[in-house]
Amino acid sequence: MNGLLEAKGVCKRFGGVQALNEVSFSIRGGEIYGLIGPNGAGKTTLLNLLSGVLRPTSGRVLFGGRDLAGLKPHVVARMGIARTLQTPRSFPSMSVLENVAVGAMFGRPHGHLDHAIRSLDLVGLGARGSSPMSSLNLQERKAVELARALAMAPRVVLIDEAMSGLNPTEIEESMRLIRRVRDETGVTIVWVEHVVKAIMAVVERIVVLNFGAVIAAGSPAEIARNGAVIEAYLGTAA
Amino acid sequence: MKTWRDRPAAQVAGFVLVALALVALPFALSAVGTAWVRIANFAILYILLALGLNIVVGFAGLLDLGYVAFYAVGAYAYALLAGPHFGLHLPFWVVLPIGACLAALFGILLGAPTLKLRGDYLAIVTLGFGEIVRIFLNNLSRPVNITNGPQGLARIDPFSLAGFDLSKSDTLFGIVFSGPMKYYFLLLAVMLAIIVLNLRLQNSRIGRAWEAIREDEIAARAMGINTINLKLLAFAMGASFGGVAGGMFSAIQGFISPESFVLVESVMVVSMVVLGGMGNIWGVILGAVLLSFVPEVLRWTVEPVQKALFGKPLIEAEVLRMLIFGFALVLVMLFRPAGLLPSAVRKRELAERAP
Numbered sequence: 001m002n003g004l005l006e007a008k009g010v011c012k013r014f015g016g017v018q019a020l021n022e023v024s025f026s027i028r029g030g031e032i033y034g035l036i037g038p039n040g041a042g043k044t045t046l047l048n049l050l051s052g053v054l055r056p057t058s059g060r061v062l063f064g065g066r067d068l069a070g071l072k073p074h075v076v077a078r079m080g081i082a083r084t085l086q087t088p089r090s091f092p093s094m095s096v097l098e099n100v101a102v103g104a105m106f107g108r109p110h111g112h113l114d115h116a117i118r119s120l121d122l123v124g125l126g127a128r129g130s131s132p133m134s135s136l137n138l139q140e141r142k143a144v145e146l147a148r149a150l151a152m153a154p155r156v157v158l159i160d161e162a163m164s165g166l167n168p169t170e171i172e173e174s175m176r177l178i179r180r181v182r183d184e185t186g187v188t189i190v191w192v193e194h195v196v197k198a199i200m201a202v203v204e205r206i207v208v209l210n211f212g213a214v215i216a217a218g219s220p221a222e223i224a225r226n227g228a229v230i231e232a233y234l235g236t237a238a
Numbered sequence: 239m240k241t242w243r244d245r246p247a248a249q250v251a252g253f254v255l256v257a258l259a260l261v262a263l264p265f266a267l268s269a270v271g272t273a274w275v276r277i278a279n280f281a282i283l284y285i286l287l288a289l290g291l292n293i294v295v296g297f298a299g300l301l302d303l304g305y306v307a308f309y310a311v312g313a314y315a316y317a318l319l320a321g322p323h324f325g326l327h328l329p330f331w332v333v334l335p336i337g338a339c340l341a342a343l344f345g346i347l348l349g350a351p352t353l354k355l356r357g358d359y360l361a362i363v364t365l366g367f368g369e370i371v372r373i374f375l376n377n378l379s380r381p382v383n384i385t386n387g388p389q390g391l392a393r394i395d396p397f398s399l400a401g402f403d404l405s406k407s408d409t410l411f412g413i414v415f416s417g418p419m420k421y422y423f424l425l426l427a428v429m430l431a432i433i434v435l436n437l438r439l440q441n442s443r444i445g446r447a448w449e450a451i452r453e454d455e456i457a458a459r460a461m462g463i464n465t466i467n468l469k470l471l472a473f474a475m476g477a478s479f480g481g482v483a484g485g486m487f488s489a490i491q492g493f494i495s496p497e498s499f500v501l502v503e504s505v506m507v508v509s510m511v512v513l514g515g516m517g518n519i520w521g522v523i524l525g526a527v528l529l530s531f532v533p534e535v536l537r538w539t540v541e542p543v544q545k546a547l548f549g550k551p552l553i554e555a556e557v558l559r560m561l562i563f564g565f566a567l568v569l570v571m572l573f574r575p576a577g578l579l580p581s582a583v584r585k586r587e588l589a590e591r592a593p
Contacts, residue, residue, distance in 0.1 A: 051460070077462035085460065091453035102450050105443055106462040152462060 004029040004188055005050065005081075005156055010059035012045055012212075019045045020212045022059070027190060029155070032182050034203035034220075035192045038232055041209040043192045044086065047158050050190065051083045052076030063156070078106065082154035086161045088141040090133045096120065096144055097129035103151035112151075119151040120144075122184060123177060139170045143177065150181065156188045157181075163195040171195060175202050196233070200224065208232070264422045274534075275418040279490060281530040282425040283483050288510040288526040289436055289519065290479025295508070296517035296581070297445060298472035299452030301361045304348070304368025305507055308477040310375060310499035311344050312337040312484025314385060317494050320395040323386060330397045334485045341481025342474040344371075349473030353466060356455075368504050375496040390495025397424065397489050404489075421490055428486070432479060436519050439475075448472055509563070513570050515577025524579055533559045 003026030012020040020042045027033045037043050048054040049061055052073045061068045068076055077083075082103070090099050097113075100120050104112035120126050123143040128136070136144065142162055149157050162178065163171050175198050182189050193199040199206070200220040208216040208223060210232040216223055223229055267274035287309060294302045315337035319328045348367050352360055379387030396417075397404040404424065407416045439445050447468050450458040459465050488494050506529060514525020533555075540555040570578065 053459075072464070073459045074462050074464045077460060083460055085457065089454045089457040091450050091457065093449060093453050102446060102458075102463075103461050105446055148461065 003027050004064060005190065006062040007046070007050070008060045008062065010046075010049060010056045010061060012042075012049060012054065013057045018212055020049070020056075020209075023209070023212070023214055024059075025207050025214070025217060027156075027188060029188050030182070030186050031205060032178065032189045032191060032203045034199045034206035035190060035209070036194075036196055036199060036206060037209035040211075042212040043209060044160060045212075046209070047083065047160055047190075047192050051081055051158055074106075077152065077154075080153075080155035081158065082149035082152045082156070083158035084142070084145040084149050084160055084162070086164070088138070088145045090141060090144060090148075092133050094133065095129065096125060096131050096133060096136065099133060099144055100147045100151050103148035104153075106152070115153065116147075116151045119147040122150060122181060123147045138165055139174065142166075142174070146177070146181065150185065150187065154187060156190060159189060159191045159193075161192060161194055163193060163198050171198050174198075178202055260426060264419045268416060268419060272416055272418055275416065275422055277531065277534045279418055279421050279425055281527055282422070282429050283487055283490075284507070284510060284530045285429055285523050285526040286425075286432060286483040286486075287480055287507045288514070288522045289432055290476045290483065291507050292476075292511050292517065292519065292522045293436070293439070293448075293479070294472050294476035295511055296522065297440065297452070298448040298469060300469065300472060301357065302348075302364045302473075302476070303361050303501075303504055303508060304364040304366070304371070305476070305480060306499045306501070306504040307348075307368045307371035308341040308344060308480030309484040309487070309503070310371055310496075311341045311477075312481030313488040313494050313498070314375060314391070314484075315340050315481070316485035316488040317391040317394045318384070320489070321391055322393050323391050327395055329399075330395075330485070330489060331399075334482055337485040338478040338481040341484070342478040345473040345475075345477025346470050348477075349470045353469060365501070365504075368499075368501060372496050372499050372501075375499070385496075388496060390493060390497070392493045394488050394492050394494065396492065397421070397486075418490075421486075425486065428482065432482075433519065433523075440519070444468065444471065509567060513567065513577060515579040515581060518577065518579050518581035521577050521579030521581065525577070528578075529563075532562070536562070 005027040007023050007025050010020055010023045011018070023042075023046065035043055035046065045054065049056055052068050052071050052075070055069060063076075063079060063081060071079075091102065094102070097116060097120060101113055101116040104115040104119070117126070117129065120129055123146055125140060125143055125147065128140070133141070133144070146157070146159070146162070159178070162174055166174060178189060178191065179202055181187065191199060191203060200223070203220060205218065206220055206223050207214055208226075208229050215228045215232060216226045218226075263278060264275050267278055287305070290308070291302060291305045294300050294305070316330075316333050318324055319326050319333045319336065320330065321327075348364065352363050355363060375385045376388055378385040379389075385391070404417060404420045407414060409415070447458065447463045450461065450463055451465055451468060455465055487498075510525035510529045511522050512525070513529065514523065515521025536559050537555045540553070540558055541551045544551045544553065574580070
């Protein structure tokens with residue numbers, strides 16, 4: 001069966017460092033797909049390959065059957081792969097709504113403002129549209145970033161570390177938000193996360209990276225029992 | 239809060255008043271002396287330059303310290319295609335667009351290799367670019383004489399349309415229009431067109447994309463914005479305004495040389511943009527008017543005043559000008575860091591940061 005977004009034997013080298021080695025997976029349309037791994041496992045590198053920021057050294061990334069090789073990031077974005085960034089990068093001179101409207105503006109000639117308002121409502125910040133970005137806290141800024149990605153009417157949203165820096169209550173809220181976004185828009189979500197507990201409760205399938213290679217893949221329940229995963233996170237007994 | 243913007247009648251009345259003042263200005267100035275009409279013309283030229291640079295610096299956030307190079311390209315394009323040097327005398331409505339396109343091409347020439355540079359590094363490269371262009375103009379007299387080197391180009395054609403020469407005075411409807419006055423009205427028309435263009439540009443998709451690039455280039459790219467093309471477009475558009483201004487400068491002066499396009503000119507235009515308010519069209523215009531009129535006012539008042547007070551001039555106007563410039567810039571940076579008329583955006587940012 002063909003997935004919406006697929007990695008086929010993807011390798012990425014930075015000089016002598018093998019950041020990713022023969023990574024393959026297939027993500028179905030409409031699912032929430034998790035991507036976890038310890039520090040330096042290659043998670044963000046993989047996300048950069050999926051969004052066209054980096055090119056694989058070998059292997060292919062396919063979106064709807066089309067190879068992303070050689071496409072510029074802005075072209076990939078317009079094809080329907082939106083992303084949020086690890087540390088929220090907003091446009092500080094613009095209001096919250098204007099930030100989201102930038103996402104809606106490109107490749108959407110009409111009604112981009114309405115679309116931006118709807119995206120902002122979806123993440124629960126509808127009332128903050130005219131506030132300046134600097135008045136938002138970290139959680140809200142992450143939500144704006146998600147709204148901005150959704151405003152592009154994408155088929156896939158890549159989320160890079162939605163939970164880092166948030167407190168337990170905020171993590172709970174963000175988990176509910178990600179699930180609600182998928183349920184209401186049907187968008188496919190690829191979620192890279194460090195906070196393992198949060199991602200396990202939300203995603204439907206998960207892939208685990210360690211030192212650039214896939215060490216396990218499956219449902220959260222399967223992953224939780226997987227010996228290799230436990231070893232990667234906790235280390236082997238001495 | 240109700241402002242004049244919410245009252246259409248007040249708005250219309252305001253526009254009519256400004257329009258009348260702009261039309262009456264050259265007549266009032268020529269009553270004082272034709273030299274003042276010339277000064278007004280140069281003020282408008284500086285407004286054109288400042289608006290062009292504002293696209294690059296204010297909208298797209300790319301610091302350009304070699305902007306005068308595009309002014310030079312436009313000026314030399316006009317001087318060579320409408321002057322005795324090559325014996326070409328093309329009409330201005332042919333040469334000005336050529337000059338604008340040529341300047342835009344030079345803008346892309348500067349923009350393409352500097353796409354990955356930001357801030358200080360970009361400033362240094364653009365500074366070098368401005369100097370390179372000037373040095374070329376200075377030395378392109380041998381082996382083939384193209385620019386006539388440091389001697390410059392003289393007897394450049396004035397603008398003329400259907401036998402109507404803009405450099406000579408004419409009597410229309412019983413009113414005497416001097417040469418500089420006619421140029422004033424032409425410059426005024428060009429300036430209005432460019433202001434309208436700028437206002438439209440600012441709120442367009444392109445303007446929004448530039449703002450996004452200025453604020454965060456990586457995020458802008460992730461939003462589907464083609465940052466490469468848009469940065470080149472900013473360079474090209476800014477440069478083409480400079481090219482138009484340069485062509486008009488050539489025609490009004492009748493003589494140009496590399497001396498007119500030194501680094502200080504670039505610094506002047508950057509100061510106008512920064513002093514007035516980066517990114518705000520009205521602020522930039524105010525900055526250009528202030529910085530081009532104040533030195534002239536000083537030139538005409540400083541020495542007579544000193545003579546009256548001390549019997550002899552102690553400080554030259556030129557020296558005092560730089561002193562006042564320096565003071566003005568320091569004061570503006572201290573008390574109005576976003577410029578005299580900051581853009582709404584920057585005003586909001588600063589208000590947010592204040593405790």
